[in-house]
Amino acid sequence: MIQKKFLFDKKGVSIMIGYILLVVFILAISVGIFQWLKSYVPGESFGCPDGVSLYVNKSVFNIGESELSVSFINTGTFNLRGYYINIKKEESDDIAATDISQYLNVTISAGAAEILNSIAFADKGQENPNNNNFLPGETETHYFNIPESITTIYSVQITPTRFEETDGKITFTSCGNAITEQLVE
Numbered sequence: 001m002i003q004k005k006f007l008f009d010k011k012g013v014s015i016m017i018g019y020i021l022l023v024v025f026i027l028a029i030s031v032g033i034f035q036w037l038k039s040y041v042p043g044e045s046f047g048c049p050d051g052v053s054l055y056v057n058k059s060v061f062n063i064g065e066s067e068l069s070v071s072f073i074n075t076g077t078f079n080l081r082g083y084y085i086n087i088k089k090e091e092s093d094d095i096a097a098t099d100i101s102q103y104l105n106v107t108i109s110a111g112a113a114e115i116l117n118s119i120a121f122a123d124k125g126q127e128n129p130n131n132n133n134f135l136p137g138e139t140e141t142h143y144f145n146i147p148e149s150i151t152t153i154y155s156v157q158i159t160p161t162r163f164e165e166t167d168g169k170i171t172f173t174s175c176g177n178a179i180t181e182q183l184v185e
Contacts, residue, residue, distance in 0.1 A: 048175035051077035054160040056182035061153045070156055079132035082120040084159040084174065087151055087160040096157035105143040112142050118161055131161045157181045
């Protein structure tokens, strides 16, 4: 009877060691996966300097011609590359969710170009496409041919963009801290 109890105790110990090893193994794998995933998250966030400002001087929607004209002034202290443009169709819309960059009329918009859902200001003869070439104090007007399915435009929302250099790498950056919204006439 003493021998049976002794064997039973050994089995209990070996089961406990198995559970402990299993928990240690799971923790080691969890720490390894956490470290691996942490390497995919950027260490510092990309952003624009505080002096970035793109002011919408005037925005007019000509319903008869389905044309929107937007006049800009760089009122900040930094050069800009371009902007994202979204509209609110109605006053009751919570956010400006309709992207209209694809409707840019490039023939009359002073050399501006639509690039990946953003509008880039004219290059002005510069060879480097990574230039922030819309200088402080400059003004420009862009025209958009709005489709007939959009019958009203309540406001225009502009998010400036620029190229930022971080750790020797040039990154296209959206300036979410400098968003402006203008009611449309």
